[in-house]
Amino acid sequence: MHFLSESLSVSASSTGALTVSPSSVFYTDDSSIAQSAANGAQPLTVTYTSVSSALKVPAIVAPRLLVNGAVYSSAFPPQVRISYSGANVQEDYLASDGKTVTRTLLGTSYSVVALTGLISASPAELFANSAVGVLTNTLNGQSLYNRQASWQTGAAYVKVVRHTVGDEAFTYDCVAPTTTGPNPTPCSATISTLENFFPYASTADGKTYQIGDGQIVTLAGMRAWVANAALASAATDYRVYYQNNGEIYAGYLIKDGTTLQLAPLGGGTQQDSYYFLNSAALQSIKSAIVF
Incomplete structure (x- = not known):
């Protein structure tokens, strides 16, 4: 699964050509497990990848947390153990020592939405509540992606609500x-x-x-x-x-049990769902962008 993040600074020349500042970022947090955790916890592989070949992945600082009276630095790249609890997915994040659990998240309310047809005709919630929506911005009428591009076969996104387990x-x-x-x-x-x-x-x-x-x-x-x-x-x-x-x-x-929320791209009320692209959806975005 791929979680998309962005911070784009775009300008236009006198001829209308778009230029994206090299300080911009448009990257994914990529996560996968080699096999199902149905028979026991599995390690999650996490990497970071720029969606645009012209941009770099930003410097990411591993968070530090208090655990049992001590300060622990989180592992980087993140080391995570995945386990299943019924229809829910538990993520245990480990410290740099590879064994101390620094935080636990529980994913609930999973739903999968297939993506077909033109990217420009995607579900409104995907554009409003995820970084995919930045592509809908225009400057002097110029678009950041090919508006005639379509989703590849099998493209989809997953919505999930995530909660903290423990303070x-x-x-x-x-x-x-x-x-x-x-x-x-x-x-x-x-x-x-x-x-x-x-x-x-x-x-x-x-x-x-x-x-x-x-x-x-x-x-x-x-x-x-x-x-x-x-x-x-x-x-x-x-x-x-x-x-x-x-x-x-x-x-x-x-606090324990908090639902993690994200701010919609256009501002307004915080929303509860995280949006993850599958590989076909991510490849569709990579092929469609013009920067």
């Missing part, structure tokens, strides 16, 4: 310098307790947090402050500050 506590560098590995840069290296950390002005969130804006809890084995109100993001996540080794660090929490 997911992510962490990152609160301030410079940018780091990788299990030692993110703290917000404060001199304040050791959450009670003395607040009020704290977060430039990332554009607000000053008071200690009463959240609750102090034990989160993934860490003493942490978790905001009462969700952040303004596509995912329903909550700001987190936690203390570790005499320092205060930043993170965010996606």
